[in-house]
Amino acid sequence: MGRHLIRARHFKNVTDTDGHHVSAGEICNVPWVAIAPVVNAIRVLEQMVPDGEHLFAATHHFGKDTGVLQAGGLNLRIKDFITWANREAAARDLTGQHIPDDPHGPMQAGRFRRTLAWHIARRPGGLVALAIQYGHMRTVLDARTSSRYGTRSRGGIHTVLDVETALAADTAARLRDRLAAGEHISGPATQRALTAAAHVPRFEGRIVPRTFVNKARAYLARDGIVLFDNPDALLICAFKRDSALCEPDPDANAPRQYDCRPGCANTVRTDTHARLLRARPDELDHLADRLPPPVGRRLRTNAGRLRAAAGTHDSTSQTAEALR
Template sequence: MRGSGLPIREGTPLLLTVSGLIDGRPWRAEPIDEREVRALARHLIAACFVVVAYLSGMRPGEVLSLERGCLRRDPDTGMLLISGRHWKGVRDDTGDHNPHGEVRPDPWVVTEPVAAAIDVLQSLHDESLLFPNRLGARADSAQRFRDGRSSTTGRVSRDLDALRDWVNHYCEATGRSDTIPIDPEQRSIQPRQFRRTLAWFIARKPRGIVAAAIQYGHLKVQMTVGYAGTYACGFPDELAFEELLARLDNLAEAHQRLTSGEHVSGPAAELYRDRVHNAQRFTGHVLATHRDARKLYTNPDLQIFPGVGMTCVFDPQRAACRFSRDDTDSRRTPDLSDCQPYCANIARTDGDIDVLREHVQRLAQLVDDPLAPEPRTQRDRHELRRLRTMVLDHDNGRTAPHD
């Protein structure tokens, strides 16, 4: 055969057609060899873990305990629901921690990509757990690994690192630039990072929870609020912590802009300046207890919330928007989607005014449109005058004594 001149391929290619596409093209030209299957399957499971963990907000242990058949679609709402176990705060009859956990009374509400990942896992193997500790037989023997055990967070971490390295090698080999950067401070990817990253993005996106519904394709805002509306999953606590960190970051940047000469206008301008300056005393503050964290979270000097074309210097006694009326709720925040132009809590920084200037330009074009209906033109003309007045007042106030 070798002397015939016919090409010979080493290995045992699978009799499968490569159907996966990247940018409309097959992700590889050659068939998958049998020797590659196990490693590619581990990469696929790791990728499914990323999707489920990141887009559900589950803890790593809750993801790893998911069983076959855990996903269902609610016939009334059409929402995708996942049932599974949780362990935090679960006690047995004697009051001791229950190592077996319990089935979570409220399911997680997830999106279509999560459902697709679960379908892939259920078609990839026959194990009862979606993330088994080992696939099929061992490489060095015909014995099957003990059934009924899930993968561990340590094993998942190694699989995530392997997936990252495989993606980067693939990008290098195919000339792609969308590699996965390696964190210089923590080279190994930890499963807990996805839940924290989700909270990070929600806390730093404008309008918080609503932005999360848009960013992650959630069809219902309640999917992000505690996942089915409760605090039992603990995700709102992590979200609150990320919101606090984001607020401190915003205050540090605001202080730097103020000391560089930024002008602030609006009814709450003076209070804005006071709070930004007073907030600097928290630099280096150590939170030793949950009580310290709650106290810092509700401190009036930290109640500043950037909006769109405005900044809310939140005072619940003067707020014109809707917000929680429960005085015991440490998570009470303004509803920036319901911001009223006459609210006494509004301050406008130079950055806010730049946003308003862009809005003025867009409205000016709409007002000049001769084909626009007259009722809309009148409404836009009124809004244009209002915004121009705010911009002019802000610019005229730069000569005030405090600047």
């Protein structure tokens, strides 16, 4: 419920059985999963153009040219939108909705790229969404072999996410906040996690030059003290290649989060994780009651493991002050 599937036609690398390019394209095999505001925006665009036309057809948005809007046209539309929004805010006395001038220059389409990547990557299952919708794997499949944003290259969205991970360091910052609030911590990588949390800067926003990419990679290459949140496994990974049970590549600087395994020496949990560990088994038991017995038994077994993990945390965890 509440999920919307968007099916679209793509044209790149679409060929027939003889290897000839198909100019009409084809429907993508994997649909986009969107939220309601995105669907509403598409509905508005559908009312602006005739049936069968591209939603961003230049003819209907500018009244000239053919094809679809390019970067320059989109930038003009963004500028017009900001002007309209500020005019409406002033007319309705909504001063808090005014969009201020950016001291670093006009807001353009290219500047949304990093923002979108940051937000998508931090949604539940966001890394998988990026893998499907943007054609790259990042830490999920640890495949850093692409070359541009659209062609799945190393210089594409990989670099953007590396920069954001290095700047935000949000997992370590959240851990520091939880410990400061009195939460307990447990796990074999506790000391390394405490070190990472103590030295991470709080991300409050900054302009990122291209030269920062190398610094970001150096930050992520600090083997053993870079923290990765794994909401599916309900733990934090203080990633260290030599002791990781997820079998990362020799030069990997991030875990295979989809292959997190019990007993790994890189794991850390807090009271927040333990609370979630106790809540999830109830959901699994509820599902088990409504599924065939073989599946239900597996779910109950998994629920028992989660409760045991929560119990282990409760019996072994300590405050950060006690561990220093």
